[in-house]
Amino acid sequence: MQFAPLYPIAYQILKPTFNNCLWAGSVAQPYVALTFDDGPHPQWTPQLLAVLDRYNITASFFWLGACVNRTPDIAKEVYRRGHWVGLHGYDHRIFPRLAPDSLRWSLSQTQIAIANACELDLEDVCKQVRDVRPPNGMFTPQTLKWLRKWNYRPVMWSVVPEDWLRPGVSVVVQRVLRQVRNGSLIVLHDGACGGQDVAETTAQIIELLLQLGLKFVTVDRLWQQISYPRAR
Template sequence: MPLAYLTPVLYRCLKPIFPQCLWSGSRDEKVVALTFDDGPHPQYTSELLKVLDKYQVPATFFWLGVCVERSPKVALEVYHQKHQIGLHGYEHRSFINMTRHQLHQSLTKNRDVISQICGHDGAQLTDVRPPNGLFTPQTLDWLQGWNYRPVMWSVVPVDWTRPGVNTVADRVLQQVQNGSVIVLHDGYSGGQDVAATVEQLIPLIRDRGYRFVTIDYLWQQLVRLNLEC
């Protein structure tokens, strides 16, 4: 079975097992979060920013430190447009293949690079998405022990395989619902199509009555719900 059809099943199975991760927001509010992994890229991220600015849509970018170093001007542009920034590791290396010390070093370097180039307060860079969505219970314990917030996904259209803009958009629209966390890529794999995909998706999602928010908004939303319980 193609991966694009398996990811919704994985989401439904894993979310209740690992509730400490942010998989999606509340089902009570018509909001969705656009997130982008593996950037910034000197061309693809710049093209994407123009689309986001055109529609005044906030997004969350999970960055690789090495890519921030390669494209500092683009990183600054993302920061100045007030999009949320999260961590994806210094390099695109699976967290499950790292020791505790290696993972801590990778995230610290990831955060420090962003802070130095963007002038961002490193203490506010707390959201972490594991590359390829791979983690273990031990990984989550480490992240939470270091006061990071693990962020996953609910809609993964597998855009990095480049099945075509229309296919990616259709996959997203088939799965999107209140609180969805949509994962797209603006890096070297899949980023070629990201601006065109988002240009197509934003009006269609808005036509369904959804509002775009950041990952931080979804965390706050869940905190409010927990306080009400």
């Protein structure tokens, strides 16, 4: 069953209720963020990178630690090209089902994987790679309290075209076009589910949104438009 029609409704309800998350940027500026979950993937991510290079666009990737460990060269290439990197957990387990220690381990192990793959200092990665998107967008108020306590920043979404179900490139593109506006935070997937279409889908989305006068930025740029205090 597809839930794509329900995501815009959920967004309108959840955004004001959980306003310490990044759901979208400012509607006053023509910026949108392309974000990609579940990678890196040995086949789909390089195809996606070629598209982003073609249009000179910087995107944001929310990685699974296990995938980083399996494809460190791909992870390093994404980072080398200047894309923004965030955390999606180590193995896509749903955050509310994890005990606090298990959740923190999942995030820290993903940071370790990123540091190793990208040949970065682990302390720097722990300070800089702190954006977290919960798998399947599932969280609880307690989940957010833990993330805040550990100085992570929860990143959600405003446009979810359900590309992981592969309804067809044209369907995904039309869903994005119907929902997109200034500040939109768009979720696509370059992992095992949905990654087969991600390069073509992304190319079409970029072409159409550029025609609308929108500019592509990373989630970090969207964070700069809202206030999110650090944990003490």
